[in-house]
Amino acid sequence: MPILKAIAGHGGTAGIRRYLEKGNRALARDVMNLPMEEWVGEAPGEHSIFVDWDVEMDRTREAYGTNAPWRGLDARTFEHFVISPDPGDGIDLDALRRLSRAWAERHFKDFEVAIVYHDDNERGIPHAHVVVNNANLKTGYRCHISKPESLNQELQDMAREMGLSGLSNVMPKRGSKERESGPRSRQAVYFGRAEREIIRSGGYSWVGDIRARVALAKNTSRTEGEFRTALAKLGISVEDNSEKARRDDWIFALADDPTRRVSGERLGFTYGKQMLRNRFARQGAYIPEARTAAQIRQRAASAVALNDLADLSRLSAVLETCAKFNVRSLDDFDRRLSTLQRRGNEGSEGYRRLIEARSYATEKGLMQHDGGTPAAATRMRGNQGSSQRVREQEAERARARERGDR
Incomplete structure (x- = not known):
């Protein structure tokens, strides 16, 4: 559609x-x-x-x-x-x-x-x-x-x-879950006013916490069954919403605090039940390589166990960037960055996100080169596969993080 x-x-x-x-x-x-x-x-x-x-x-x-x-x-x-x-x-x-x-x-x-x-x-x-x-x-x-x-x-x-896919515009009978065809928002990721204020103040957002975990689960799963299993390991329960609700959707909640619950489409259009099921039905939907997916799940589970929302959110953002740009290896990062450089888009939000995601994936050893070379070897070689400009920007960001740690 x-x-x-x-x-x-x-x-x-x-x-x-x-x-x-x-x-x-x-x-x-x-x-x-x-x-x-x-x-x-x-x-x-x-x-x-x-x-x-x-x-x-x-x-x-x-x-x-x-x-x-x-x-x-x-x-x-x-x-x-x-x-x-x-x-x-x-x-x-x-x-x-x-x-x-x-x-x-x-x-x-x-x-x-x-x-x-x-x-x-x-x-x-x-x-x-x-x-x-x-x-x-x-x-x-x-x-x-x-x-x-x-x-x-x-x-x-x-x-x-024209023979393309499209949403149904037929109004279902009164009482049906889908009697209103349109979602609350078409934004891929939706931030409500309260959540935006919490983010600005640097506080904890349980909605953002749930979104980060759901994003990790969806981007490492090929089927609905795998998705539900991943959610359970990340401490998220999922159930259908009420039959009286305006839209048929899933409700996600923190397993250790069931009162904190939110519908999928409240998190963003791509988190709704319909879009998620469409995603699992598409054979070409993004999913990282098996080794990368396993490491991401392991790191996410560790972040949940340690209540490290900062790392969980960063890992989720990195994976969303990889999904957006279809990145499955360190060489994919370099190719996408080179394309944006040729187009003069080095100041774009996408370029910045790719730089940060590549730095994180390299630092944590989450991805390999196309030939299977580990990320650690990339660091020892001085990132020979990437352009000089990419290496300089990664180094500067690493130095900035070190200064912050001190």
Whole structure:
């Protein structure tokens, strides 16, 4: 199923255009209701008409007066939607463009629209950024989405019509667990207000504790049975939620303190029962090598026994990074980092996370090189497999940790 993420935009559109098109990262571009009354596409290596869509959008808002604040609040000047296909669908760029344009035409036919396509993820899966200006060209009114859920529902319908996977939009009977089709949040990891305040103050969050353990269990398990076994070893119980609940989900709780319990989707979209079961059903879902998985489980169990939440959280974050970038060996780390370096993304959050994860995996001996060389040997060789810049950054982080220990 495709995932739809909505982001409110404020101010001019030059910033979002720079972000989407910098460094020639755009695979293709489509525009609607901008200079021409037709879609303007650009394919790699093909000539196309260059459209200053940000300038046009800014001029349109100025002409229609939709830049002005509304009821004392800053104007929402544009809507930014991200359409991310399901990796299991194997969608190509042409199919994604058809889906994205059809969806935009259905919902925003009277608005200026620019769509920019990327594949800046390790699996090279294309996704679409849809930017919609806030002025209705027919009425002159601001863009108002009265039923946001309909945007996602119709995207799922259109995806299924194209032979892709999609969530069911059929409303079950009253009393059914799934009578409401949408989850509470589409964020992969969801932090509530109380948890964010605890994190800022440096206190203990039992919700974060449960999330870290569940993340470790899911990323080291191929089946639901293995997942439940891993949860039990990590001190987490799991059970179905109430039949009266708005969504069919699992409830996770600390085994030694059953009153501290939270539903999967409260932890984040990827922790919900449906997404977890979908993950276990996919043959290509990420899981580390058997030796690495065993060491991770052993280290996690030790952290739980010692009540070392800091190490447990760090181990969980490292494993989530490995899953995101499909890292199974030290050489995979180097390849992903080299790719980001070539793209000029050394200041990105992904690059920082990869550096930290590689440092931890090397320090704890959790991974080997492709040929089976242990991480310890990598340290003795001076990390010959990685680039000079990666080695320098790892060394600096190690020195920083040592200074902190002292």
